[in-house]
Amino acid sequence: MLELADAQHTDRKTLFVEVILPLTIAINYTYRIPYEMNGQVEVGKRVVVQFGKSKIYTAIIAHITEQAPAKYEAKYIMDILDAEPIVNAAQLQFWTWLADYYLCNIGEVMNAALPSALKLASETKIELNKEFEIDRSTLNDREFLIVDALELQPELTVSDIAKLLGQKTVMPILKLMFEKNIIHISEEVNDRYKPRRRTFITLNPVYHxxxxLKELFSILEKRAPKQADAVLAYIQLSRKQKTISKNELIEASGASATAIKGLIEKEVLFAEEKTVSRLIDADDELESNFELSPAQKVALTEIQDGFTQKDVLLLHGVTSSGKTQLYIRLIEQMVNNGKQVLYLLPEIALTTHIVERLRRYFGNSIGVYHSRFNDNERVEVWQKVLTGQYRVVLGARSSVFLPFSDLGLIVVDEEHETSYKQFDPAPRYNARDAAIYLGNMYRAKVLLGSATPSMESFFNAHNGKYGFVQLTERFGGVQMPQIEVVSIAEETKKKTIQSHFTSVLMNDIHTALAAKEQVILFQNRRGYAPVIICKVCAYTPKCINCDVSLTYHKSSGKLHCHYCGYREESPSVCPACGSTQLEYKGFGTEKVEDELKLLLPDARIARMDLDTTRSKNGFQNILNDLDEKRIDILAGTQMVAKGLDFAGVTVIGIISADSLLKYPDFRANERAYQLLAQVSGRAGRRGKQGKVVIQTYDPNHRVIKQVIDNDYVDLYNTEMTERKSFKYPPFYRLIQLDIKHKDPEVLYHQAEYLAKELRKHFDDRVIGPEYPLVGRIRNYFIKSIMMKFEKEGISMPKVKATIREVILQYNTTKLSKGSIVQPDVDPY
Structure with a gap:
């Protein structure tokens, strides 16, 4: 009786939970738990709470206590959504570190970390999943009402559904409908995922x-010989494999799709369309018996030995040295030891390309995670990582937020890439640096790989903070590409340049095409023409929201702003002076593609930039076409520089190197070297030396010489001297504050006030405020304050705490009205 009384007493405890809300608030809010829910409360579970007068949110339990908040009366939570926690303790520790390090709030980290389906709120939009056939007989009354309403009105908010059902808490109902695949979360509407489907063929059992079967053959050979070939090919294929797709049958038999269709209509063959895995076909054979080269074997041993001394190691391997094969061997080792592995890639384009290679080794135990997946897919990956079904995760920067339980290795491929840095919204984190902290938390090893490492990583390896391994020869003995620098000024003078293509580049393109080889052309600007200018009055169309010129896109016939997305019709008459003499200046990838089609009408030309790869499968379609030689020339922005590996590409053309070299940024030389070296590395990767043509107005530039000599160490030494002199990373840490306001006059006073307050604490470490390169974006004027802090003898946690206090104090003044202050730690 006493034990029962104690249990009842425990159930009647008054519990409170501190929760993380997906909002920009500085302190976590505390709620009260109804007695009947005491037994369900756990850290990491989602709860439904009311915040403010009427807004409903999904929050995460961060802490359980019996202590009521001192300053306000705690509201009751409305519901608990999960049977098991969806966020683990390690993730909460990671979120806290990110918020502290990057000077943001933990709610902003939660917003970035969780797929939107896991954080439903009042204004979240819901729509029906059009790819799911709903069996209405399985729906309960409330689900039936919601489906009916969504068929009448394609999109409803959570608040609309609450009104429809006449109840406040609808999150549990929507959670179940989401899990049944009935609804979609509207944040992902634009890029709706379509399952990969294939048609599989089977022979009518009658002909077993x-x-x-003999009778069938005798009829078909007389009346439809192509159909007879198809049946014969089916029988031969069926002896080797369990399933036969329609495409495989067409290829093996040489019959047309019409011939196969005829057999299906005669019911000789049956066709069944099936959804197949995005990652691997169930019957694919896994290949893991590749041989490492002697250089790779040495590097692998050095990496394994290095990990006994250091937890973080930099692998500096030249392009095409076979770094991916080393990653595979290390991943295999970790998976065999029962550990999870995170393989980070900077671009979704690389993710889709490399997963095709990795799937052969890890089959269904590999998960893929990036922002182009819709919410249903991302939640599915989240759950499979949480339950340990996925041992390997391949993903872009957001995959650092997944709920790993036993992480053993993190591979950060192309660790130098700027794509690892999130610029907007907060948290403005760098996934490479976050991965190093994550590795430390889990006692996992971190391998940073690059042919052109970031200065910071090379500095840390040079000083012994990281381990260091080099791989200096290309796999298979392939030579480094031959690089030729061509002066645009010289060719213009001699009149040997055609449009934007020098005679050297055109000759090499013709030679490659004649040999049935492929060409990649790099131009680091998208669009058709960056500027339209009036020849009479020099008028240039500008964005109405930002201080930038509009870029002309021929495909849409409109002028586009690449900062805010504003578009307007391209003028035929100058709105300033009425002249019709409007001229296009400069050129982007769209113009490169257009002019190549005129110069090489028989070549198959494609373009890879943000405009052609907006759809989820846009990258993959272009890469497949290049791999299967349906493209002769691919023109693209820096997307083409990143990790692509195609046997047929022998010529690379860099159309204008100057746009990389003449950029006002302390990292300009480092970035230019990285891009030029990475683009060059796409040439001649399997069995044949490639050719790279660099077109420039400044052929004697130091960085171009370093690229030709493949001399990263010389670049590093010269850059380090300059950075030490001018107080830049890796010797100093940078923190930037952007202050934004719609009135430039008010902004001036706000920025000056903030800079003055910061100088009281940090003296001449505070620089500015100054206008950035683009001083107005989306109608907000911007001023930037830069702070430089030496690495030795200063406590960065104290520095950041002081910056938080200054911003908080500023936000309490009347002067701050209408302004936005955005801190950015390690901004470049």
Whole structure:
């Protein structure tokens, strides 16, 4: 009786939970738990709470206490959504570190970390999943009402559904409908995922009888010989494999799709369309018996030995040295030891390309995670990582937020890439640096790989903070590409340049095409023409929201702003002076593609930039076409520089190197070297030396010489001297504050006030405020304050705490009205 009384007493405890809300608030809010829910409360579970007068949110339990908040009366939570926690303790520790390090709030980290389906709120939009056939007989009354309403009105908010059902808490109902695949979360509407489907062919069981089959052949050979070939090819294929797709049958038999269709209509063959895995076909054979080269074997041993001394190691391997094969061997080792592995890639384009290679080794135990997946897919990956079904995760920067339980290795491929840095919204984190902290938390090893490492990583390896391994020869003995620098000024003078293509580049393109080889052309600007200018009055169309010129896109016939997305019709008459003499200046990838089609009408030309790869499968379609030689020339922005590996590409053309070299940024030389070296590395990767043509107005530039000599160490030494002199990373840490306001006059006073307050604490470490390169974006004027802090003898946690206090104090003044202050730690 006493034990029962104690249990009842425990159930009647008054519990409070501190929760993380997906909002920009500085302190976590505390709620009260109804007695009947005491037994369900756990850290990491989602709860439904009311915040403010009427807004409903999904929050995460961060802490359980019996202590009521001192300053306000705690509201009751409305519901608990999960049977098991969806966020683990390690993730909460990671979120806290990110918020502290990057000077943001933990709610902003939660917003970035969780797929939107896991954080439903009042204004979240819901729509029906059009790819799911709903069996209405399985729906309960409330689900039926919601489906009916969504068929009448394609999109409803959570608040609309609450009004429809006449109840406040609808999150549990929507959670179940989401899990049944009935609804979609509207944040992902634009890029709706379509399952990969294939048509599979089977022979009518009647013809398993030999006599029936002979009779069929005798009829088909007389009346439809192509159909007879198809049936024969089916029988031959069926001896080797369990399933036969329609495409495989067409290829093996040489019959047309019409011939196969005829057999299906005669019911000789049956066709069934099936959804197949995005990652691997169930019957694919896994290949893991590749041989490492002697250089790779040495590097692998050095990495394994290095990990006994250091937890973080930099692998500096030249392009095409076979770094991916080393990653595979290390991943295999970790998976065999029962550990999870995170393989980070900077671009979704690389993710889709490399997963095709990795799937052969890890089959269904590999998950893929990036922002182009819709919410249903991302939640599915989240759950499979949480339950340990996925041992390997391949993903872009957001995959650092997944709920790993036993992480053993993190591979950060192309660790130098700027794509690892999130610029907007907060948290403005760098996934490479976050991965190093994550590795430390889990006691996992971190391998940073690059042919052109970031200065910071090379500095840390040079000083012994990281381990260091080099791989200096290309796999298979392939030579480094031959690089030729061509002066645009010289060719213009001699009149040997055609449009934007020098005679050297055109000759090499013609030679490659004649040999049935492929060409990649790099121009680091998208669009058709960056500027339209009036020849009479020099008028240039500008964005109405930002201080930038509009870029002309021929495909849409409109002028586009690449900062805010504003578009307007391209003028035929100058709105300033009425002149019709409007001229296009500069050129982007769209113009490169257009002019190549005129110069090489028989070549198959494609373009890879943000405009052609907006759809989820846009990258993959272009890469597949290049791999299967349906493209002769691919023109693209820096997307083409990143990790692509195609046997047929022998010529690379860099159309204008100057746009990389003449950029006002302390990292300009480092970035230019990285891009030029990475683009060059796409040439001649399997069995044949490639050719790279660099077109420039400044052929004697130091960085171009370093690229030709493949001399990263010389670049590093010269850059380090300059950075030490001018107080830049890796010797100093940078923190930037952007202050934004719609009135430039008010902004001036706000920025000056903030800079003055910061100088009281940090003296001449505070620089500015100054206008950035683009001083107005989306109608907000911007001023930037830069702070430089030496690495030795200063406590960065104290520095950041002081910056938080200054911003908080500023936000309490009347002067701050209408302004936005955005801190950015390690901004470049």
């Amino acid at each position: 009888n030999q006599d029936q």
